Amino acid sequence: xxxxxxxxxxxxxxxxxxxxxxxxxxxxxxxxxxxxxxxxxxxxxxxxxxxxxxxxxxxxxxxxxxxxxxxxxxxxxxxxxxxxxxxxxxxxxxxxxxxxxxxxxxxxxxxxxxxxxxxxxxxxxxxxxxxxxxxxxxxxxxxxxxxxxxxxxxxxxxxxxxxxxxxxxxxxxxxxxxxxxxxxxxxxxxxxxxxxxxxxxxxxxxxxxxxxxxxxxxxxxxxxxxxxxxxxxxxxx
Amino acid sequence: xxxxxxxxxxxxxxxxxxxxxxxxxxxxxxxxxxxxxxxxxxxxxxxxxxxxxxxxxxxxxxxxxxxxxxxxxxxxxxxxxxxxxxxxxxxxxxxxxxxxxxxxxxxxxxxxxxxxxxxxxxxxxxxxxxxxxxxxxxxxxxxxxxxxxxxxxxxxxxxxxxxxxxxxxxxxxxxxxxxxxxxxxxxxxxxxxxxxxxxxxxxxxxxxxxxxxxxxxxxxxxxxxxxxxxxxxxxxx
Numbered sequence: 001x002x003x004x005x006x007x008x009x010x011x012x013x014x015x016x017x018x019x020x021x022x023x024x025x026x027x028x029x030x031x032x033x034x035x036x037x038x039x040x041x042x043x044x045x046x047x048x049x050x051x052x053x054x055x056x057x058x059x060x061x062x063x064x065x066x067x068x069x070x071x072x073x074x075x076x077x078x079x080x081x082x083x084x085x086x087x088x089x090x091x092x093x094x095x096x097x098x099x100x101x102x103x104x105x106x107x108x109x110x111x112x113x114x115x116x117x118x119x120x121x122x123x124x125x126x127x128x129x130x131x132x133x134x135x136x137x138x139x140x141x142x143x144x145x146x147x148x149x150x151x152x153x154x155x156x157x158x159x160x161x162x163x164x165x166x167x168x169x170x171x172x173x174x175x176x177x178x179x180x181x182x183x184x185x186x187x188x189x190x191x192x193x194x195x196x197x198x199x200x201x202x203x204x205x206x207x208x209x210x211x212x213x214x215x216x217x218x219x220x221x222x223x224x225x226x227x228x229x230x231x232x233x234x235x236x237x
Numbered sequence: 238x239x240x241x242x243x244x245x246x247x248x249x250x251x252x253x254x255x256x257x258x259x260x261x262x263x264x265x266x267x268x269x270x271x272x273x274x275x276x277x278x279x280x281x282x283x284x285x286x287x288x289x290x291x292x293x294x295x296x297x298x299x300x301x302x303x304x305x306x307x308x309x310x311x312x313x314x315x316x317x318x319x320x321x322x323x324x325x326x327x328x329x330x331x332x333x334x335x336x337x338x339x340x341x342x343x344x345x346x347x348x349x350x351x352x353x354x355x356x357x358x359x360x361x362x363x364x365x366x367x368x369x370x371x372x373x374x375x376x377x378x379x380x381x382x383x384x385x386x387x388x389x390x391x392x393x394x395x396x397x398x399x400x401x402x403x404x405x406x407x408x409x410x411x412x413x414x415x416x417x418x419x420x421x422x423x424x425x426x427x428x429x430x431x432x433x434x435x436x437x438x439x440x441x442x443x444x445x446x447x448x449x450x451x452x453x454x455x456x457x458x459x460x461x462x463x464x465x466x467x468x469x470x471x472x473x474x
Contacts, residue, residue, distance in 0.1 A: 060365075069306075072310060073422070117393070125300055125394075128300055155356075155366065210358055
């Protein structure tokens, strides 16, 4: 892997980001996005300039912004401000137990990131809607103990039959709510990207996703922090 | 309605925008979004500064960008560049024949704009995901011959049972692919917004949406142009 010295972590929720902010001793950049919810922290790790951007909170509800709209803006602002050579989209996700995934596993993205809830049955637009945004080949990093899978994005926490069918058709293994939006904006700016996703829930467990998410968020974000820190350490010289 | 002197039209596709660019004699602003697909045109109509922003084309496929990601960025760039007092999200859409809608009808948004393909069954996030972004009350404009309806947004052209159920539950009457994203960004910046949507297809006609869309795009975009021009004329002094 190329020697990246300016890396931006794009993360949806504060709870997913905080262990990393602490471990990497990042400091908030209060000049980021004045008047808008998105927030950024920066720091240095050996030879690497780090930035970390989150979606921030909905000004009306006070809840963390999740999903692809907020991720689109956060990524655009991150690129505008920090001009990174590499974007790492980190977060929590669901996975399929039948593929051998376990709660707390940390996956890296493989091949491409896709949208599983965009259906436009017109030649050309069908493929464009799914996206198939290429991700950086990070198979070198599996030696650090990661699994790999195709990351698939949609704006819903549940997985009705219709979405499941799409996820299986496009080979999705990790289901979450932001990666394809981050990857789309990264590709527009030709910034390479990969994803690191820690498993909070197994889509085929029979337990509602939001219950598993609540139960396992702490474990998953701890493992996410350890995983991303190992990657930064591997990339630093 | 307030006297707006700086209005931005946010439109997804070039084919939807071109009749308006021609009728309003707008000129392209080539300084808009260098290196990115989004494009803008500007002009004056009596006392009104007009801008018109489209998503532009996917650099990989050459096809028009549609859907909520592109609309999010286009709206952000539109606000950054033109600082409008009012955003009008104009475009084509589907409607329900059972509600009396006909192909070519032009609808104005009523009450709020919603997402119909975001399901997050956690208290607070459920409502936040649907959005319910308020729209400007434009009932004064119905005297110009418009119908009104709740505009509902998703990233798919089809309407599987799951989406239809959501659309009916949230009272959606006009189904399209960008409005809620435009409205979300507009609300972040506290810019008032309403939508003007010309009907290309009836969701309950039994004919696949993309066939009706192709057949009726010309009629709908002509009616959209006439409708938006009438509104600009009404707002100008």
